[in-house]
Amino acid sequence: MEENQKSRFVVTEENWSLHRKGHQDQQRHLDKIKEVLQSNLPDLISEENIILSNGKDVVKIPIRSLDEFKIRYNHEKSKHVGQGKGDSKVGDVVAQGEQKQAQQGNGKEAGDQPGQDIYETEVSMEELEELFFKELELPDLEQKEQSVTTIEDIDFTDIRKKGLIGNIDKKRTLLSAIKRNAMKGKAEIAPIIEDDLRFKTWNPVEKPQSKAVVLAMMDTSGSMGKFEKYMARSFFFWMTKFLRTKYETVEIEFIAHHTEAKVVTEENFFNKGESGGTKCSSAYEKALQVIKESYPPASYNIYPVHFSDGENMTSDNRKCLEYVDELLSISNMFGYAEVNEHRRMSTLMSAYKSIEHPKFNYYILQKNRDVYFALKKFFEKRTEGLR
Template identity: 55%
Template sequence: MQTDFIVSREDWSLHRKGYLDQQRHQEKVEEAIRKNLPHIITEENIILAGGSKIVKVPIRSLEEYRFRFNLNQGRHVGQGSGHTGKGTVIAREGDHRGGRGTGAGDQPGMDYYEAEVTLEEIEELLFRDLELPNWQEKKKPRQAAPAYEFRDVRRSGIMGNLDKKRTLLENLKRNARLGHPRIGGFKPEDLRFKTWEERIRQESSAVILAMMDTSGSMGTYEKYIARTFFFWMVRFLRTKYEQVEIVFIAHHTQAREVTEEEFFSKGESGGTRCSSAYRLALELIEQRYPPQDYNIYPFHFSDGDNLPSDNEACLELLQKMLPLVNQFGYGEIVNPYYRTSTLMNVFKKIQDPRLVTISIKEKSDVYYALKQFFSHRERKRAL
């Protein structure tokens, strides 16, 4: 009798191709987000919509790696003609067709499409390396939400806490003692239940004093930059920290504590006295947030166009505040002429590692401001 054998020569690696392509696609998306992050986080459809929009990111089309030869070059070998010497010009910029310096190009471009990404994906990449710097354990930690842990096993309890693994082991051991090592014939004495304990966690507290200049010199662009920074700062703090309070302070010639909604939506006008915000911040520290109980982080954003006679008052108040805080961050939104303001000149006089300053000249600088202010790495002041 003849027996037929069928030998399968199917390449099983092809079954993983769909998964591999999906993985490569996800890597491409993440790479595109990472490269475009400084521009993505300043998108108006995110900031003005309260973070509820899905963002579209351009992604280059995925292609398999392959060699591509230029047929106009004749022979396709990796060597020269042998008549070159030292100093011989091989090519000049713009010699290739479609390159810069040749006018309108005649070569096809690179295909790309827009991938939709959620705000959570952006936050995961943006907040990955951020943390509050110079964090300290305080004398009076606050009680955080209780945590529940399963730490014991008992013979009685509710069926929702039944420990199936230990119940099976007890049943097996009981049957083995009777000479029938098997699983089955369960009895009440076989049941084991997990029991949980409430554990109270103590965490150090922190307060963020968010100060924003809302004077007449802060135009639409300047206010948008400041609100963009504080928008991402608030989301970062509420994502990574439980025991962090945020106090919103708006100021022109006078400073006042406002609600979060007013801080991000209400516009004002008038002159500028930055010292009013610093004076109010000091009062809040003295009355509500003592340094022995709180990690304190004031952040101030302004265009730097402060009343000249007020600069010395700012310097004096800031010098009083620095010993009380973990870090003071000052972000200055530079005007179109990129001149250095009088307020930034005043801050240059202070040599204290707790003072961190940064100048913002374009929207993408908001990303670097977040990295500068919330970096755990040792940094230098960026003036």
């Protein structure tokens, strides 16, 4: 009887430390989030809260489509049962409805249509950059530009049998001694003979001290509205970030223009609007002047990018072409981005269409997500590479 009683239950405590299933599937879920992020990049990178977050490292991003879909009831339209403390009356408020994500930026793009389920996830800026920049590449650079200024550095990369005693590699020395002794029959450290000694040896390295400058030019005439400026802003935001991953220092100069151009602060660049006509050549002229004054092409990689709505005075076009030519000769890449919601034929574009130069890129942006495609076009990965 007693024995029977004993066998009625068992208590055990196994070693569970190798049971990793939950963590593995969690990783798979995170990978899937990443896939969704990747496929949503065009929408994500123009998200306002990223562009405006500037210094912040972590941004919250709503992700669609990571739910486990089932046939289920509409929660909002169905009735539920709850329990009160004893004095509930008809009309008592039980809970607040969910806030309709009112703070979600400008709302209309943010995908808050009713019923659309949003899975919110936190993404660090770093992750996002990694995802995005994986797809970009600097247009083929001429090596000489990069290595004009070099700084010397030393790197311990090699092991040799001769060297300075201060640089002796103890571990390797001991290892070779043991090996040699082992070959003779006994695997031990002693004796160490001269042949066992190993030294760390350095190589001088030449690291190009690379500098880049972005010349952000924008049309600030009356025809450039809030949307156009926002597009320019997200574009420059990502472009500078991208260049920073490639160069040690990246500077950015803001040149605003209407009929004449001047160098302005970032604040003014994106916020101030001026009225009047447009003469794009003025900006290029200014850019050339800025380059001459402070950014010698010999030591700087130069990236002039011009944002405009394309409404240029026709008489100015010829001059523009001349300056663009001049800029192209000293720049790594010249970009012309036209914000043109309706894809009409603009005066400037009709002139630029004829330019055929490997460093010249243009893109017409119609909606938010085009920022992504513009960047991709300008910094396209050329698979057929030169090497």
